Amino acid sequence: MLSISHLSLTYADGTQALREINLQLPQGMVGLLGPNGAGKSSLMRTLACLQTPNNGDIHFNNIDVLSNPMALRQQLGYLPQYFGVYPHMSCYALLQHMAILKGINEKAQQKSQIEALLELTNLSAFANKSVATFSGGMRQRFGIAQALLGDPNLLIMDEPTAGLDPAERERLHALLVNISKDKLILLSTHIVEDIENLCPFVALINDGEIVESGTVQSLLTPLQANVWQSSIRPTDTQHILTESYRFGLPVYRILAQQQPCAEAVPVEATLQDRYFYELSQQGIADVTH
Numbered sequence: 001m002l003s004i005s006h007l008s009l010t011y012a013d014g015t016q017a018l019r020e021i022n023l024q025l026p027q028g029m030v031g032l033l034g035p036n037g038a039g040k041s042s043l044m045r046t047l048a049c050l051q052t053p054n055n056g057d058i059h060f061n062n063i064d065v066l067s068n069p070m071a072l073r074q075q076l077g078y079l080p081q082y083f084g085v086y087p088h089m090s091c092y093a094l095l096q097h098m099a100i101l102k103g104i105n106e107k108a109q110q111k112s113q114i115e116a117l118l119e120l121t122n123l124s125a126f127a128n129k130s131v132a133t134f135s136g137g138m139r140q141r142f143g144i145a146q147a148l149l150g151d152p153n154l155l156i157m158d159e160p161t162a163g164l165d166p167a168e169r170e171r172l173h174a175l176l177v178n179i180s181k182d183k184l185i186l187l188s189t190h191i192v193e194d195i196e197n198l199c200p201f202v203a204l205i206n207d208g209e210i211v212e213s214g215t216v217q218s219l220l221t222p223l224q225a226n227v228w229q230s231s232i233r234p235t236d237t238q239h240i241l242t243e244s245y246r247f248g249l250p251v252y253r254i255l256a257q258q259q260p261c262a263e264a265v266p267v268e269a270t271l272q273d274r275y276f277y278e279l280s281q282q283g284i285a286d287v288t289h
């Protein structure tokens with residue numbers, strides 16, 4: 001559905017943000033997962049035709065995106081990571097303005113779409129309030145509403161759950177799952193849990209390169225039967241994937257073919273395990289083989 005080949009982007013200051021990205025993304029929810037500075041926003045802005053790559057091709061269905069950005073824009077919804085300055089316009093008026101920019105010119109159509117989206121994003125009660133006065137979570141919900149205007153086939157969402165409280169986050173998850181059936185929704189995040197909850201397909205990006213992509217199941221298979229959990233730090237620290245806390249007590253996730261210490265119990269591999277495995281791969285031996 002979305003095909004990216006040899007995509008490279010270098011900023012004017014010489015920062016190489018994308019290095020020869022090759023990706024084939026299917027319909028449905030796709031997660032783009034990577035640490036800070038990995039290149040997620042750079043890739044999303046490039047796919048949304050907001051910046052031009054130095055090299056490469058992007059095809060969405062039968063559209064050659066780089067040579068025909070207008071054709072993509074008619075099918076695109078984009079939620080940027082930051083909106084910048086909000087004009088002092090009411091939420092409704094700003095959505096109406098954006099609807100016109102998207103080519104939704106008929107008043108009745110604008111009204112029905114905007115009202116439905118305000119309802120979906122829990123903003124109906126604030127339709128007449130200025131967006132400039134919205135809280136962070138309300139702005140995020142507004143951003144989601146504007147991205148959905150025109151019922152786009154490709155929805156690109158840069159950190160959509162940023163700033164949402166747990167109830168709104170769940171609401172957004174349900175909304176995205178419901179609308180993802182006949183579209184491609186590409187969402188970027190460094191919150192692994194969001195992707196685990198939502199995305200059957202994932203791409204891991206680090207330092208401008210795609211380090212892995214595929215179904216979550218295919219990414220977990222190499223780790224299965226090799227992940228252990230322990231509350232005690234193993235003496236051989238080489239294979240520790242993560243060191244976190246639960247209720248203030250340490251939790252170690254360890255990648256090893258044999259029980260790494262007496263306290264370790266075997267556990268199901270998670271996307272978080274795979275993510276940390278990829279990030280630390282230069283430093284640890286490949287114990288999956």
Ligand SMILES: Nc1ncnc2c1ncn2[C@@H]1O[C@H](COP(=O)(O)OP(=O)(O)OP(=O)(O)O)[C@@H](O)[C@H]1O
Nearest residue numbers: 011013015017034035036037038039040041042043
């Ligand atoms: N306009 C720019 N000019 C120069 N360098 C940039 C620009 N925008 C991003 N970069 C650099 O490109 C690299 C990738 O940045 P990008 O914002 O795409 O990463 P990210 O994965 O979205 O990070 P985060 O999760 O922190 O938002 C980083 O080194 C960043 O400093």
